[in-house]
Ligand SMILES: O=P(O)(O)O[C@@H]1C[C@H](O)[C@@H](CO)O1
């Protein structure tokens with residue numbers, strides 16, 4: 001069986017015999033290097049089984065490759081921006097129509113996934129803004145369909161963002177954190193998933209250059225700080241994030257503080273619920289990606305999210321401002 005990603009097979013014969021494990025092998029041979037794309041910059045999907053499908057149904061998006069002309073609908077996408085809530089992602093789409101001065105500025109936006117009634121997705125110019133719900137399983141379901149979507153659409157070199165909220169470690173509430181790596185709840189820089197009864201692990205690596213470029217979008221005039229740091233993607237909001245205020249808790253405040261300080265010493269600046277998987281899956285797909293979150297509290301000072309709704313709504317705009325500047329700068333250059 002031939003692997004269709006030419007230059008991998010040319011480099012190492014062993015890989016030809018391992019089409020199924022091609023990406024795994026690539027990551028072992030070239031740690032930290034993303035898997036290659038097609039020569040036109042579109043995403044190569046490594047799953048050979050997809051070739052046997054007449055139609056691929058992107059079930060949670062309510063789209064498919066037969067009834068929808070995906071290249072016509074999404075071929076011009078450059079940025080896929082994901083975040084937890086439908087409201088935030090509609091607001092981000094609206095904000096980007098203004099930032100990019102798009103013709104549909106001020107118009108009511110259409111939710112492109114309304115048939116699935118699961119997530120919400122808006123397209124504004126080169127930006128797709130889509131909600132992913134809470135936690136890794138909800139996010140990865142959406143993320144994998146988004147990866148297939150941009151591949152089928154033949155979108156060129158898309159960059160994926162997660163625009164989120166989080167708890168901060170040792171920085172003021174309302175700060176923005178651009179993630180430099182993902183970490184799981186066991187303090188490992190991997191995303192772990194049971195597959196066929198065995199736990200598999202993928203490195204939770206993010207593109208360093210995009211991280212630095214996004215961080216450089218912070219301005220001295222901002223009324224908030226923007227930091228770079230590692231991000232723990234916890235599988236739970238309460239015990240999984242060392243909180244003392246869930247319905248269950250059998251550890252002490254001092255255990256909690258020891259854990260949070262260990263995280264801080266590992267270079268972790270914030271805790272949310274998606275970073276490890278988001279980093280790992282975008283990397284596996286060879287997609288440049290960045291995670292930009294606003295902190296709702298300093299976890300070294302407490303567990304409850306106490307700021308007013310008005311304040312939290314205002315703070316949620318901060319990652320949008322940073323990512324909006326990055327996208328605007330990119331579009332300006334083109
Ligand atoms: O993007 P969001 O605000 O959903 O990110 C964090 C992580 C969880 O999804 C959620 C927990 O409140 O917020």
Ligand SMILES: O=c1cc[nH]c(=O)[nH]1
Nearest residue numbers: 165166167271272273
């Ligand atoms: O502490 C927090 C705040 C927001 N989201 C999280 O996952 N954790």
